[in-house]
Amino acid sequence: MTEPAAPGQPGPHDASPNRVSRRQLLGLFGAGAAGAAVGAAAGAGVAVAATGADAGTGAAAAAYPFHGAHQAGIVTPAQDRLHFATFDVSTTLDRDGLVGLLQDWTDAAARLAQGLEVSEDGAVGGSDYAPPADTGEALGLPASGLTITFGFGPTLFEAGGIDRFGIAARRPAELTALPRFQGDALQPERGGGDLCIQACADDPQVAVHAIRNLSRIAFGRASLRWSQLGFGRTSSTSTSQQTPRNLFGFKDGTANVKAEETKDVAEHVWVAASDEPAWLAGGSYLVARRIRMIIENWDRVQLGEQEMLVGRSKGSGAPLSGGTEFTEPDFEAEGPTGTPLIDPASHVRLAHPTGNGGARMLRRGYNFVDGNDELGRLDAGLFFLSFQRSPEQFITVQRSLAADGLNEYLKHVGSAIFAVPGGIRPGEHVGQALFA
Numbered sequence: 494m495t496e497p498a499a500p501g502q503p504g505p506h507d508a509s510p511n512r513v514s515r516r517q518l519l520g521l522f523g524a525g526a527a528g529a530a531v532g533a534a535a536g537a538g539v540a541v542a543a544t545g546a547d548a549g550t551g552a553a554a555a556a557y558p559f560h561g562a563h564q565a566g567i568v569t570p571a572q573d574r575l576h577f578a579t580f581d582v583s584t585t586l587d588r589d590g591l592v593g594l595l596q597d598w599t600d601a602a603a604r605l606a607q608g609l610e611v612s613e614d615g616a617v618g619g620s621d622y623a624p625p626a627d628t629g630e631a632l633g634l635p636a637s638g639l640t641i642t643f644g645f646g647p648t649l650f651e652a653g654g655i656d657r658f659g660i661a662a663r664r665p666a667e668l669t670a671l672p673r674f675q676g677d678a679l680q681p682e683r684g685g686g687d688l689c690i691q692a693c694a695d696d697p698q699v700a701v702h703a704i705r706n707l708s709r710i711a712f713g714r715a716s717l718r719w720s721q722l723g724f725g726r727t728s729s730t731s732t733s734q735q736t737p738r739n740l741f742g743f744k745d746g747t748a749n750v751k752a753e754e755t756k757d758v759a760e761h762v763w764v765a766a767s768d769e770p771a772w773l774a775g776g777s778y779l780v781a782r783r784i785r786m787i788i789e790n791w792d793r794v795q796l797g798e799q800e801m802l803v804g805r806s807k808g809s810g811a812p813l814s815g816g817t818e819f820t821e822p823d824f825e826a827e828g829p830t831g832t833p834l835i836d837p838a839s840h841v842r843l844a845h846p847t848g849n850g851g852a853r854m855l856r857r858g859y860n861f862v863d864g865n866d867e868l869g870r871l872d873a874g875l876f877f878l879s880f881q882r883s884p885e886q887f888i889t890v891q892r893s894l895a896a897d898g899l900n901e902y903l904k905h906v907g908s909a910i911f912a913v914p915g916g917i918r919p920g921e922h923v924g925q926a927l928f929a
Contacts, residue, residue, distance in 0.1 A: 555636065555637075555638045555695075556606065556607055556608055556635075556636035556638070556639070557569055557606060557636075557638060557639075557640050558606075559602060559603045559606040559607070559641070559917070560603070560916065560917055560918055560919050561916040561917075562775055562915070562916045563763065563775055563776070563777075563915060563916045564642045564643065564776070564913060564914070564915070564916055564917065564923075565606065565640040565641070565642065566640030566641065566642035566691055566692075566693050566857075567642065567730075567762065567777060567855065567857070567880050567913070568730060568731075568752035568758060568762070568855065569638075569640050569693070569730065569752075570638075570729075570730055570731040570733060570734055570752070571693070571726040571728060571729060571730045571731075571734065571857050572637075572638045572639075572640070572693040572694050572695045572700075572726065573694075573695050573724065573725065573726060574693065574694050574695060574696065574697040574699075574700050574722075574723065574724055574859075575691070575692070575693050575700060575721070575722065575723035575724070575726075575859040575876070575878075576692045576697075576700040576701050576703065576704045576720065576721075576722055576723075577689070577690070577691050577692070577720060577721045577723065577781065577876065577878070578689065578690050578692075578704045578707075578708065578717055578718075578719075578720035578721075579646070579685070579686025579687075579688065579689045579690075579717075579718045579719055579720070579909060580686060580687060580688045580689070580690075580708075580711060580715040580716060580717055580718055581648075581686065581687050581715060581716055581718045582594075582649065582657075582687045582688065582714065582715045583713065583714055583715060583716070584657075586657075586714050586715075587657075587658070588658045588659055588660075588928070590714060591658050591714075592922070592928055593714075594710075594711060594714045594715060595643075595922045595923050595924055595925075596922040597710050598643065598690075598707055598710060598711070598922075598923065599917060599921070599922040599923050600922075601706065601707060601710055602641040602643075602703070602707065602923075603917075605639060605641060605702075605703050605706070606636065606639050606640065606641060607636060608634075608635050608636030608637075608639075610626070610627035610631075610632075611626060611627045611706045611710070612626040612627065614626040614627075615627040615629075616628065616629030616632055617629070617632075627706060628702065628705055628706055628709065630698060630701075630702050630705075631698060631699055631702040634696060634698060634699055634702075635696075636694075636699070637694045637695045637696035637699040638693075638694055638695045639692065639693070639694040639699050639700065639703060640691075640692070640693050640694070641690060641691070641692050641703055641707075642690070642691040642692075642693075642779075642913060643688070643689070643690055643913070643914065643923045643924070644688065644689040644690075644691070644779050644911030644912060644913045644914075645668075645687070645688060645911055645912045645913075645914070645924060645927070646668075646685065646686045646687050646688065646689065646909065646910070646911050646912075647664065647668050647669055647670060647910065648685065648686075648687050649687040649688060650663070650664035650668070651664065652687075660927060660928070663770055663772065663927060665769070665770055665773055665778075665912050666769065667778065667883055667884050667885065668778070668884075668910065668911075668912045669884075669910075670685075670910065671780070671884070671887075671888065671908055671910050672888065674891050674892065674895065674905065675895040675900075676895070676900050676903070676904070676905060677905045677908070678904050678905065678906055679905065679906060679907065679908055680906050680907060682719060683719050683783050683906055683907030683908075684719075684907050684908045684909050685718065685909055686718045686719070686909055686911075687715070687718075688715060688911075689779070689781070689909065689911045690703075690704060690707055691779075691878070692704050693857075697722070697724070701722075704720065719907070721781075721783060721861060721876050721907075722861060722863075723858075723859025723860060723861050723876045724859060724860055724861070724862075725737060725738075725859065725860040726857070726858070726859055727739045727745040727746060727856075727858040727859060727860060727875055728745060728746030728749045728856040728857055728858055729746055729749060729751070730749065730750075730751060730752055730855060730857060731751055731752050731753065732751050732752075732753050736810060736818065739786075739858075739860060739875055740786050740788055740860050740862075740873055740874065740875070741786065741788070741791055741799070741803075741902075742799075742807060743799075743803050743805060743807055743810070744805070744810035744818065745858070746856055746858075747805075747810055747818055747819065748845075749854075749855065749856050750762060750853050750854065750855040757853065758855070760882070761852075761853045761854065761855070761881060761882055761886065762777055762854075762855045762880050762881060762882055763775060763776070763777060763882060764776050764777060764778075764882055764915075765882070768882070771926075772914070772924075772926035772927045772929070773912055773914060773915065774915055775914075775915025775916055776912065776913045776914045776915040777880040777881065777882065777913045778880070778881055778882070778883065778884050778887075778910065778911070778912060778913065779878065779879070779880055779910065779911045779912075779913050780877070780878070780879045780881070780884065780887045780908075780909075780910050781876070781877070781878055781907070781908070781909045781910075781911075782876075782877040782905055782907060782908050783861075783874070783876055783877075783905070783906050783907030783908075784874045784875045784876070784877055784903055784904070784905050784906070785872065785873070785874040785903070785904040785905075785906050786873055786874035786875060786902060786903060787870070787901075787902045787903070787904065788870075788871060788873055788874075788902075789870050789871070790901075790902055791902045794902075800813060801813075801836050801839065801898075802836075802839060802840065802898040802899050803839060803840050803841060803899070804822065804835045804836065804839030804840055804841030804842055805841055812835060812841060813834045813835050813839075814826040814834045814835050815834070822835055822841055822842070822845065823835075824837075824842055824845070824847075836898070838896050838897065838898045839897075839898065840894070840897050840898070840899050843893045843894050843896060843897050844890055844893065844894060844897075848893060849889050849890050849893055850889060852885075852886040852889045852890055853881075853886065854879040854880065854881045854886055854887060854890070855879065855880045855881070856877070856878065856879045857878045857879070857880070858875050858876060858877045858878050858879075859875075859876045859878070860873070860874075860875065860876075861873060861874060861875070861876050874903075880913065884910060914926070914927065
């Protein structure tokens, strides 16, 4: 599990060469010493490139290691903001070109996660007669807990029966388009993709800057297919975090797999070395679903009915069978009239592992509000993200939710699945084992 910088470590104004913020880097560029400073930081192999105070908020700014046994942004404590993007690889790109893109993305992402610009020249250090190497909107901002996670879609391996990159035989057997689920109203422009990048941070500008610059690096090699901004995480991935609320106003992700539950993470999240294919060991499968919430209808539902549909108290998050938020639901408990305290069609009951063969997932979803539709309703909802050892875990639970009473207020409009390679070691690029 990746860990944030410890409080009290040197900040961006300390003398240590192992702490280089974007603001310091800008000053170094002006002094003509940027290359030396960056080289010193990289040579030290530091995991934290910028900690200390954000000039605008005074909040601590953590930086998570980019390299490790697993990619960051999975069990990392969920940040507050998201920019998720998928890409289609150019039909003119060959295998070497794809590897080159992944190398360039890896190099840039490793720098961005440290709170640096995408290259040493950056936004202002290059020629006055050439476009800057970095777009510059994150100058002066700390790393803000940025994590960048890469994934490979089914069409990267084979599209229309064509093995574009000579990797079709290495496609994981489980990496196929998700089946159609009851209630799906999928929009083709909000699904699929050869590649995906998940950028999470505690500053929206930092997350957007990452996707913007990685998209720019891909120009001519891969084009943006669709993307999604998210705010207000809807799940906790660490026991150190409080349970957040979704746009229905309920606590979400109470029973989520937590990073500290290492045995459960190993069982339910990471692809094991004994699984197939071997190149995906240490990785995971990512499911992305854009779920529109019909919140105007929901807002007219009585509190008691809302709680019955969810199966939890709206205030405390406790199951309706009693106790506190983290009390295990008692699905056998009955009320005075002999009816179950937790409705059999409630979301909590249908999604619970006991009714799904023990299936669990690690969720990292986010709220979204993308303006309004033609009827004046908010285009708002949940951008659902889950990581699991096998896509079958998600499929099993989603099929159970076909009877969910909440479906009256939900519409699934976007869907995608990706294989997320294992961690990246220094000197490697993401997915290197796939091309070995």
